[in-house]
Amino acid sequence: xxxxxxxxxxxxxxxxxxxxxxxxxxxxxxxxxxxxxxxxxxxxxxxxxxxxxxxxxxxxxxxxxxxxxxxxxxxxxxxxxxxxxxxxxxxxxxxxxxxxxxxxxxxxxxxxxxxxxxxxxxxxxxxxxxxxxxxxxxxxxxxxxxxxxxxxxxxxxxxxxxxxxxxxxxxxxxxxxxxxxxxxxxxxxxxxxxxxxxxxxxxxxxxxxxxxxxxxxxxxxxxxxxxxxxxxxxxxxxxxxxxxxxxxxxxxxxxxxxxxxxxxxxxxxxxxxxxxxxxxxxxxxxxxxxxxxxxxxxxxxxxxxxxxxxxxxxxxxxxxxxxxxxxxxxxxxxxxxxxxxxxxxxxxxxxxxxxxxxxxxxxxxxxxxxxxxxxxxxxxxxxxxxxxxxxxxxxxxxxxxxxxxxxxxxxxxxxxxxxxxxxxxxxxxxxxxxxxxx
Numbered sequence: 275x276x277x278x279x280x281x282x283x284x285x286x287x288x289x290x291x292x293x294x295x296x297x298x299x300x301x302x303x304x305x306x307x308x309x310x311x312x313x314x315x316x317x318x319x320x321x322x323x324x325x326x327x328x329x330x331x332x333x334x335x336x337x338x339x340x341x342x343x344x345x346x347x348x349x350x351x352x353x354x355x356x357x358x359x360x361x362x363x364x365x366x367x368x369x370x371x372x373x374x375x376x377x378x379x380x381x382x383x384x385x386x387x388x389x390x391x392x393x394x395x396x397x398x399x400x401x402x403x404x405x406x407x408x409x410x411x412x413x414x415x416x417x418x419x420x421x422x423x424x425x426x427x428x429x430x431x432x433x434x435x436x437x438x439x440x441x442x443x444x445x446x447x448x449x450x451x452x453x454x455x456x457x458x459x460x461x462x463x464x465x466x467x468x469x470x471x472x473x474x475x476x477x478x479x480x481x482x483x484x485x486x487x488x489x490x491x492x493x494x495x496x497x498x499x500x501x502x503x504x505x506x507x508x509x510x511x512x513x514x515x516x517x518x519x520x521x522x523x524x525x526x527x528x529x530x531x532x533x534x535x536x537x538x539x540x541x542x543x544x545x546x547x548x549x550x551x552x553x554x555x556x557x558x559x560x561x562x563x564x565x566x567x568x569x570x571x572x573x574x575x576x577x578x579x580x581x582x583x584x585x586x587x588x589x590x591x592x593x594x595x596x597x598x599x600x601x602x603x604x605x606x607x608x609x610x611x612x613x614x615x616x617x618x619x620x621x622x623x624x625x626x627x628x629x630x631x632x633x634x635x636x637x638x639x640x641x642x643x644x645x646x647x648x649x650x651x652x653x654x655x656x657x658x659x660x661x662x663x664x665x666x667x668x669x670x671x672x673x674x675x676x677x678x679x680x681x682x683x684x685x686x687x688x689x690x691x692x693x694x695x696x697x698x699x700x701x702x703x704x705x706x707x708x709x710x711x712x
Contacts, residue, residue, distance in 0.1 A: 302632020305585035309578025310640035348525030362538035365399030391505035407483035475511035593695035625692020633684035
C-alpha cells in the first residue's frame with residue numbers, strides 16, 4: 275500500500291467515529307495548551323526581567339569598589355587612566371561625593387539627596403539620558419533626577435505632619451512648580467573629627483537638566499549631579515582635604531567601568547583582577563537569575579507534561595476501540611497478503627494525526643490565551659490593587675522553542691499511546707476477525 279492509500283483508509287475510519295476522534299483531539303489540545311500556558315508564565319517573567327536589564331546600561335556596567343592596596347583611599351587619576359587602557363572599555367565614570375548636602379528653593383528643602391560630582395563628558399559616554407533640559411556647561415550648573423521635586427518639602431512644618439505613613443512628603447507640602455532652570459541654593463556640611471563646630475558652605479546653582487525617569491516605575495531616585503569644579507569650591511570653603519592627594523589631584527570615591535558590549539564584560543573582569551582592582555558586575559547576578567529561571571521553566575514544562583500524559587489515556591482508549599471495531603477490515607487486509615508492518619503503520623498514522631492535530635490546536639489556543647493574559651490581567655490587577663503595573667511587565671511569553679517542545683512532547687506521547695494498540699492490530703487472527711469474533 276502506498277502512503278496515499280494508507281491515509282485514505284485512516285480518513286474513512288475516522289469519519290465513522292467523528293465524535294470520539296474529536297473528543298480525543300480536544301483532550302490532546304487541552305493538554306498541549308495547558309503545558310504551553312503554564313510554562314509561558316516562566317518565560318514571560320524571565321523575559322521581562324532580562325529585557326529590563328539588557329535595555330539598561332547596567333548590564334555592561336562594572337563597579338570598581340577597591341584595589342589590592344589596602345592603604346590607598348579612593349582612586350587616583352593614574353588608576354582612571356589605567357582603566358581606560360583596558361581592551362573593550364567603552365567609558366570610565368569617576369565619582370566624587372559632595373557629602374551631606376541640602377538644597378533650598380523658595381522655602382522648600384530637599385534634605386540630603388545623593389549628591390555627586392562627575393565629569394559630564396564621561397556621563398555622555400556612559401549613556402546618561404535626560405528627560406528635559408541639557409547637561410551642565412558651567413561650574414554652577416547641576417542636573418537632578420526625575421523625582422528630585424518629589425523630595426522638596428515645605429520648610430517650617432512639623433515632621434509628624436509633613437510625611438505620610440510610608441515616609442513620602444504629603445502632597446500639600448510638596449513644591450508645585452517646575453524645577454528646570456530654577457536657581458537653587460546648595461548647603462554642604464562637614465563635621466570635623468576633632469569634635470569642633472560643624473562647618474557649612476553655600477552656593478547658588480542652576481538646575482539645567484532633569485534626568486529621564488528609570489524604566490522601572492517603582493524606583494524613585496533623589497540625586498544631584500554637579501561639576502568637579504563646584505565640588506572643589508565647596509571643599510575649599512569647608513577646608514576639606516581628604517578628597518584630594520598631596521599634589522592636589524582629586525581622589526574618587528567610586529569608579530564605574532562600562533564595557534562596549536555584554537560579551538566583553540567577563541574579559542574586562544579578568545583584566546581588572548590581574549591589575550589588582552576589586553570589581554563586581556550585574557552580569558554575574560544575571561547569570562544566576564538565568565539559571566534559576568531555567569530550572570523553574572523546566573519544572574513548569576514537566577508539570578504541564580502530566581496533562582499531556584493524561585490526554586494520552588484517551589488516545590490509547592480510542593486506538594484500542596479502533597482495533598476492536600476494525601477487526602474485520604484487518605482480517606481482510608491480512609487475508610489478501612497485507613504486511614503486519616503496514617497494518618501497524620496505519621494505526622500509528624491515526625494516533626500521530628490525533629496528536630499532531632491536538633498539539634497544533636492547543637498551540638494556537640495557547641497563543642490566544644497568552645495575548646489575552648498580557649492585555650487583560652494587568653488591567654485587572656491595576657483595578658484590584660489600585661497601582662499602576664509597569665509597562666515592561668510581561669506575564670506570558672511563548673517563544674518558538676516552547677511551542678516546538680510542546681508539539682514534540684505531544685507527538686511522542688501520542689505515538690507511544692498508539693503503539694501498543696497498533697501492535698495489537700497486527701496480532702489479530704484472520705479467521706476470527708472475518709467471523710467478527712475478536
